[in-house]
Amino acid sequence: MNSAIVTVTTTASPLVDQVHRTMHWVDYVVFSLFLSVSLGIGIYFAFAGDRQRTAKEFLTGNRSLSLVPVAVSILVSFTSAILILGAPAELYLNGTMYLLYTIGKVIAIILASLIFVPLFYPLKLTSSFEYLELRFESKAVRILGNLFYILSSILYMGIAMYAPSAAMDFCSGGSFNIYMSIAASGVIGTAYTLLGGIKAVVWTDVFQAGIMLIGIFAIIIKGTIDVGGPANVWAINEKYGRIQFDEFSFDPTVRHTFWGLTIGSAVGWLGTYGVNQAAVQRYCALPNISKARQSLWINIPGAMILTWTASAAGMVIFAYYQYIGCDINGIGWARGKNDIVPYYVMDQLGQYYSIPGLFVASLFAGALSSVSSSLNACAAITWKDILEPLFFKDASETKSGWINRILTLIFGILGTGFGFIAINLGGTVLQASLSFTGAVGAPSLGLFIMGAFIPIVNKYGAFVGAVAGLAINMWVSIGSYSAGNQEISLPGNTSMCNVPGQPWARSLRTLRRH
Template sequence: MIALDWIVLIGTLAAIVGYGTWKTRGSKSSEDYIRGGSTTKWWTIGLSVMATQASAITFLSTTGQAYSDGMGFVQFYFGVPIAMVIICMVFIPLYHKLKVYTAYEFLENRFDLKTRSLTAILFLVQRGLAAGITIFAPAIILSIVLGWNLITLNIIIGVLVIIYTVSGGTKAVSVTQKQQMFVIFAGMFAAFFITLDLIPDDVSFTNALDIAGASGKMEVLDFSFDLDNRYTIWTGIIGGSFLALSYFGTDQSQVQRYLSGKSVKEMRWGMMFNGLLKVPMQFFILLVGVMVFVFYQFNKAPLNFIDASTEKVMASEYSEEYQALRDKQTALFDQKQTVSLKLAKSYNEADKKKLLRLDSIEKSYRAEAKYLIKRAVDSDYGVKYDKLSKELSEIKTNPNDPTYEEKSAELTKLYKDAAKDNATNDRDYMFISFILKYLPNGLIGLLLAVILSAAMSSTASEINALATITSIDLYKRNREGSVAIDPDKDDAHYVKATKLFTLGWGILAIIIACFASLAENLIQLVNIIGSIFYGNVLGIFLLAFFFKYVKGNAVFVAALITQVIVVFIWYIDVIPFLWLNLVGCILVIFLAMILQSTNKKVA
């Protein structure tokens, strides 16, 4: 990075923070600070809702997902438009009619205080964890790629968010997110077209799509019913609909965005705007990742995108093995480049099959590289792997040995663990590595601003929502025993309390970020956390909307049992995590109905 990149980066972030703080400097009432004054227009609502969901993880992990696995991940979002229609028809009119500050106020009106409090606590747990991850995700990647201190980056991102969120509340979050989305769109479009320009001149965009398709990257739809496949059209439409319905309909970080709307009409237009634009937006981000993959068919990719990990393995006893892999990859690259150019000139099945095979071989080299890196950074891992390998070799001479399958499974798990380690799992590093090495100065600063802006926008929404829930659903409700805020009764006290809770949740998010660790894929980690809780919460709301005879005690007990069961199902990993949304939702409804039916006296 040169001075121009720093000017663009710092200038963009300073402008967003400054604008948000200045624009909302007069937010002193609960109506202004918590609900945003109920003056927000539909386009601001739509962009704010999109910005809340589009964290830095979206741009770093989604592009990496496309590079590794192709466009199929877009199916995850197919349920969003369906959910938007239901939210516009059911949720928005009800929330507006009741004039609630949070989604969970409604649950006390319908059930009781303990059900409201339980649902609020479930939200605080899962969203509190997610807030830390949305800071940690870009911070750890930028720290490794740029050599910045991780703790310092976590604090910088967190403090920038805290400044304008504490100052202006919900309105500050909404107005800054509109600016952040403009920065994000501008940066991603620039990255896309410059990536196309970096591909050889005799390879057109259509040719690039052909090359990507030949490597299996353009398989958008999967109609299979394979439960081992996380992303199919059925998973997206069914599991994705339940996740989106719960997220946009019951998650305060989203509900708070459209509760600030000027009218029901503005809220509905804003949500439909999000519903119509979300899938194309995610498709485009994935397409950027696919075009980067095509770029690397003509430019040699590193064996692992984490430079620090490569340096470690090259300084270890495994350097010769790693270098041998690099040499193999170089020879393979020459073949891939030749076949890709042939496909660009004349698409045919023979070359398509050859490119697919070459890509599969390169994946095996990358997997072996991760294994060597893991051994280089973790000596205990290498000792354990060697011991198991030796034991298996000895057992093979005795086919009747009952421990063979068990030890074989252990060895396979060890090999898979090497791919998930935060020193080897480079999927989330691909895009930022490409940006820094190949994009022009100035644009590097803009795209880093995109990543940090996305982190700030989603984190701001989360800590704003966490503070609101803590203040309204727990602190105020249990302090005064009143359901609704009385603007004339000590209103300034609750604004001050919400600001303090915002500061507290912001600090906690920074602390969680500082102690977090990478999962297999960051965007999956966020969705897994959501899926564990969202189905249960959605089921509680559906019981409130449509099952009038079910009372509070039955719902409360059913929700507790459901949450334990869902966590257990996730732990034993028997179904893809998206299906947890459906399981949690159906289970809490079923259990509540059973409990209510077996005890007619339940209140």
């Protein structure tokens, strides 16, 4: 194993002091083009077809959307910059146990297609929470589920906006700072959702999915070539203890275990694919139940490809820096865990004009796909669950369409506001996302499971159980996240970072000024 590493002739270019490498004007052009195309799709659908004049057109596309775009939209709605930054950092710091996460995700998608699609699709619901009122005969339970989703979505939107914004701040050397980036994400995502409705959301998701994959593969290809091929990437990760799939502990304080990653992720993703409004709204917008099921099945290979490639990028980045004997996390050159991927991009791809811009665009693609989906979903459930039945029973179709646009704007402002709050979060964006959105999403899933499978549960039990579940989950999640007791950060090699005469040796003091 070790000989395979030693015998490779190094082709790695010398590391360059990060202070002197920032995005080129060509990168900004590439990034601007990406934002322009995303906004342009929204403008197109604002004037195409029925021009989003009614709530039905704005929220469901008149249930005439196509299978593949909807499937891709479901996939990237829940795959944001959080994955592109968080998964590589997780593999870099803590090894390959995280990959078992995909097992639970696949199980969840299969169960969602078999259980929840047949439950929701025949009802032709705009809001998944309409089911709760039908089942429990209680508007209070319906609104409670609605509020759970809105809270979870605002938290998720904020973290999703923060993740690429922090990377943009790093790659631009502070010229395009975090606050500017979060504001740009909020404005663009809200604008094309408000203009084009669900059709714009679906088709921008398709465009953004392609950008995300290009950004990830650029990292994998460059890094793999530099260390001598995939075999060396694997060998280096194995040498430093990153290859591990056999942690079967039942200790809940262990960061990654087989049981937590498979069972835990299965429960979490069952809520996402099965009852999450963004998913339900999309698969119910297809012409028949067969296509609704297929839209979820397509997500199985899609989810595996995105998760595995993002994770592979983390292995490649780790392998490169161990290959040259300089662990950027161990020596402290990356400002934080969320900067590991941007550091590598500027360090090794920064000399190729347009590649950093494409990378940043891939991060914003993930963020905008998640933000726009959440905005459209929040507008849908607020309209159908609260405003229409309580205040606008006799509203015209045109009026309902405008109200949904106003709701989209309001939720865009709220999500952007939490993006600014998310700047103060520690840890990795992946951990933050899973901790807080999972804490809110689990009680919501519990409501639907009680409704579908436990006939004895009445509206009082459902309401009290959901509130108690949220309180306990938030207590555990906030406490665990704040304590940070599950950090592992396996050791790496820093022996060559500042050795005089080495091409990558540089001043730690100088780098920290960045």
